[in-house]
Amino acid sequence: MTTSIHLFLSDNHHASPESLTDQANLRFRSLNHKSLECLRRDELVSFFDETTSEYVGFVDRHLLADTTQLNQLHTLELSAEQPEVCLLPFGDSKPLIQSYECLPPLAASLAMNPFQHAVVLIPRSAFLSLEELPDSGELLWQTVILLAQAGMKSQLIDSIPLTRTTNSKQQFPALAPQYPGLDRDWLLRTLRAYQPDQDLSSISSPPDATALKAGLFCIHDYLEESHQFSQSVEHQGRHHAGDYWHHIMHRREPDYSNAKYWSRAVGYHPLHDILPAAVQPLFDLSQSQSVLNWKNRFLQTNRWSLNAFVDCCEECETSQDPELNEWARKIQWMEMQLLLQKTSLDAATG
Numbered sequence: 001m002t003t004s005i006h007l008f009l010s011d012n013h014h015a016s017p018e019s020l021t022d023q024a025n026l027r028f029r030s031l032n033h034k035s036l037e038c039l040r041r042d043e044l045v046s047f048f049d050e051t052t053s054e055y056v057g058f059v060d061r062h063l064l065a066d067t068t069q070l071n072q073l074h075t076l077e078l079s080a081e082q083p084e085v086c087l088l089p090f091g092d093s094k095p096l097i098q099s100y101e102c103l104p105p106l107a108a109s110l111a112m113n114p115f116q117h118a119v120v121l122i123p124r125s126a127f128l129s130l131e132e133l134p135d136s137g138e139l140l141w142q143t144v145i146l147l148a149q150a151g152m153k154s155q156l157i158d159s160i161p162l163t164r165t166t167n168s169k170q171q172f173p174a175l176a177p178q179y180p181g182l183d184r185d186w187l188l189r190t191l192r193a194y195q196p197d198q199d200l201s202s203i204s205s206p207p208d209a210t211a212l213k214a215g216l217f218c219i220h221d222y223l224e225e226s227h228q229f230s231q232s233v234e235h236q237g238r239h240h241a242g243d244y245w246h247h248i249m250h251r252r253e254p255d256y257s258n259a260k261y262w263s264r265a266v267g268y269h270p271l272h273d274i275l276p277a278a279v280q281p282l283f284d285l286s287q288s289q290s291v292l293n294w295k296n297r298f299l300q301t302n303r304w305s306l307n308a309f310v311d312c313c314e315e316c317e318t319s320q321d322p323e324l325n326e327w328a329r330k331i332q333w334m335e336m337q338l339l340l341q342k343t344s345l346d347a348a349t350g
Contacts, residue, residue, distance in 0.1 A: 002074075003080050008059075069162050070162075107344060110190065173333060187220060211241035259310050271304065273303065
């Protein structure tokens with residue numbers, strides 16, 4: 001059965017009105033904001049209160065190369081009886097897809113902000129059932145997390161091609177981050193409250209479940225908190241995931257010698273076989289000699305070297321080369337997301 005959708009787009013001064021066509025089950029509305037992060041609580045609540053559509057969707061207009069692709073949303077058949085948060089990934093959003101395929105529901109919602117990687121449709125009834133909606137600078141992401149906490153399922157929909165614009169730069173975590181500001185306190189509280197045993201369907205390896213929480217802290221730059229959890233399970237777990245997160249945490253402090261100590265504690269990890277093939281396309285796309293200088297060191301053995309990447313990150317710090325730094329941040333993002341997924345799998349299958 002076809003359900004109705006009300007889709008809100010930011011950055012309306014770039015949108016041409018004729019590119020989007022209202023239909024019986026699909027309505028569009030432009031927002032007077034350059035970014036979805038500008039939405040405030042009262043404004044968001046009013047959107048859900050005033051619409052009669054069963055699903056309310058949001059997308060940052062500047063992320064899409066072709067807004068006419070959104071007209072195809074009218075073909076979606078979504079359940080009104082058993083509503084779910086629906087994510088329609090952009091074509092280059094493999095990390096988001098893998099997260100929602102591999103991670104337990106709440107961890108998937110915490111791993112990354114889905115609005116940077118997809119069109120997100122939220123069931124109106126589920127949103128209105130939320131008892132409390134705090135105000136924050138990332139209100140929509142927080143809403144998806146709150147719905148996951150309430151038991152709302154999510155589904156990936158890849159039947160509609162959505163192309164990300166080539167000039168939209170994704171923001172990847174810094175190699176050596178500052179501690180997040182007060183505007184992220186809502187996320188810190190949520191991560192502290194996260195209980196893997198309430199999210200994973202089963203736990204066969206408790207140390208890896210603890211490492212999963214360490215990984216979530218690390219991905220979002222809470223290095224001290226990540227350290228507490230990774231250190232508590234050192235040398236434990238199916239593939240020593242806690243030691244791997246301990247290694248990444250020290251690399252990002254940055255404490256390069258300590259990071260290399262923990263790389264030895266990790267030993268072999270299945271990611272070492274996966275990362276070279278995952279990184280190869282990033283070398284192929286780069287024209288920077290400072291990036292290509294690392295190609296042989298990373299790819300010649302078909303086995304990822306943790307210490308080589310430590311050296312690369314140290315060169316980024318000393319050289320301040322912007323192209324190498326951006327490339328390394330992409331690698332780090334890929335590494336952390338893949339490690340989070342593998343940590344979750346190890347926790348469940350031990």
